[in-house]
Amino acid sequence: MYWHELTIHTTEESQEMISNFLHEAGAGGVAIEESGTLNKKRDTSYGQWYEHDLNDIPEGQAVIQGYFADGTDLQAVETEVKSRIDELSSFHIDTGDVKMSWRRVHEDDWANAWKQYFKPIRVSERLTIKPTWEDYTPESEIEKIIELDPGMAFGTGTHPTTSLCLRTLETVITGGEEVIDVGTGSGILAIGAMKLGARHVLAIDLDPVAVASATENVSLNGLSDQVTVREGDLLKIIDTQNGDKDTGLGVTLPVPVVVANILAEIIVLFIEDVYKALQPNGIYIASGIYKNKEDLVEQELIKGGFVIEAKHRDEDWIAIVARKV
Numbered sequence: 653m654y655w656h657e658l659t660i661h662t663t664e665e666s667q668e669m670i671s672n673f674l675h676e677a678g679a680g681g682v683a684i685e686e687s688g689t690l691n692k693k694r695d696t697s698y699g700q701w702y703e704h705d706l707n708d709i710p711e712g713q714a715v716i717q718g719y720f721a722d723g724t725d726l727q728a729v730e731t732e733v734k735s736r737i738d739e740l741s742s743f744h745i746d747t748g749d750v751k752m753s754w755r756r757v758h759e760d761d762w763a764n765a766w767k768q769y770f771k772p773i774r775v776s777e778r779l780t781i782k783p784t785w786e787d788y789t790p791e792s793e794i795e796k797i798i799e800l801d802p803g804m805a806f807g808t809g810t811h812p813t814t815s816l817c818l819r820t821l822e823t824v825i826t827g828g829e830e831v832i833d834v835g836t837g838s839g840i841l842a843i844g845a846m847k848l849g850a851r852h853v854l855a856i857d858l859d860p861v862a863v864a865s866a867t868e869n870v871s872l873n874g875l876s877d878q879v880t881v882r883e884g885d886l887l888k889i890i891d892t893q894n895g896d897k898d899t900g901l902g903v904t905l906p907v908p909v910v911v912a913n914i915l916a917e918i919i920v921l922f923i924e925d926v927y928k929a930l931q932p933n934g935i936y937i938a939s940g941i942y943k944n945k946e947d948l949v950e951q952e953l954i955k956g957g958f959v960i961e962a963k964h965r966d967e968d969w970i971a972i973v974a975r976k977v
């Protein structure tokens with residue numbers, strides 16, 4: 653079987669959004685080639701893999717490939733993706749000098765090819781992400797395994813924002829917390845929070861593909877009773893307006909922890925709702941923040957009634973730990 657590969661050259665900043673557009677345009681798979689800073693040394697201390705040499709891709713740039721089945725209206729896909737990329741500028745997202753090109757490829761070239769690169773990743777001392785098709789034996793008693801088949805949803809842990817967020821969760825979860833994970837993707841953060849000792853996680857995503865993937869991964873980890881996955885836009889599926897109450901979705905408001913690994917432009921849209929959903933002194937982990945949006949998110953969080961407790965970085969991405977006061 654043949655597929656059509658759409659390659660898009662863009663910026664590191666807009667890679668997540670554009671890969672979402674490809675999914676939404678019907679791609680049967682999306683690959684993001686690693687981007688970063690020229691000559692930067694990468695952390696391989698936990699055996700992380702990197703498919704491409706950073707020096708192949710200019711600083712701040714990314715290459716995204718979407719795969720479309722034979723018979724797809726390629727012109728319609730290209731027009732839709734182009735117009736959505738153009739819209740990003742209204743969010744002040746720099747997409748750079750976008751270049752698009754098509755190539756016809758044999759299925760074997762890509763369908764499972766990426767799996768050979770997705771190996772167990774030791775994110776931290778306590779968390780390891782293990783692809784379901786790989787064998788892996790934990791190296792220590794405290795090491796917890798996140799079983800994952802990301803399929804088409806975002807969140808393999810190879811993206812810096814995901815591993816950064818997992819490491820940040822590790823500094824926040826002490827045991828017994830109820831957590832809301834906004835933009836759950838593959839469900840990786842929800843599963844990570846549970847492995848770290850949370851009591852229950854409500855995992856929300858706008859994208860039905862993500863909801864299906866998260867549901868499957870939650871089940872693979874035997875956590876279907878402890879993680880509730882729901883399709884929804886930000887926090888709109890819960891009523892944050894009134895005080896204490898059972899949401900009927902496994903968590904009771906207000907909760908002690910909310911985590912969101914979404915782009916900065918989206919993070920700032922629902923700070924008020926997160927504030928209402930959190931207990932006094934509750935923690936909001938806001939991640940997915942590219943370095944040039946750090947000040948914006950920080951100021952909006954402070955304006956929204958939070959104090960900044962900590963900031964964690966990985967490559968050019970930042971996770972902010974904010975406490976409700």
Ligand SMILES: C[S@@+](CC[C@H](N)C(=O)[O-])C[C@H]1O[C@@H](n2cnc3c(N)ncnc32)[C@H](O)[C@@H]1O
Pocket residue numbers: 668672805806807808809813814817834835836837838839840841856857858859862884885886913914915918940
């Ligand atoms: C960068 S991915 C993060 C996935 C995963 N949590 C991780 O850390 O790897 C962002 C996710 O947010 C979801 N998303 C984007 N906008 C959203 C919204 N308004 N409401 C809920 N989810 C949203 C996307 O569908 C995507 O799955």
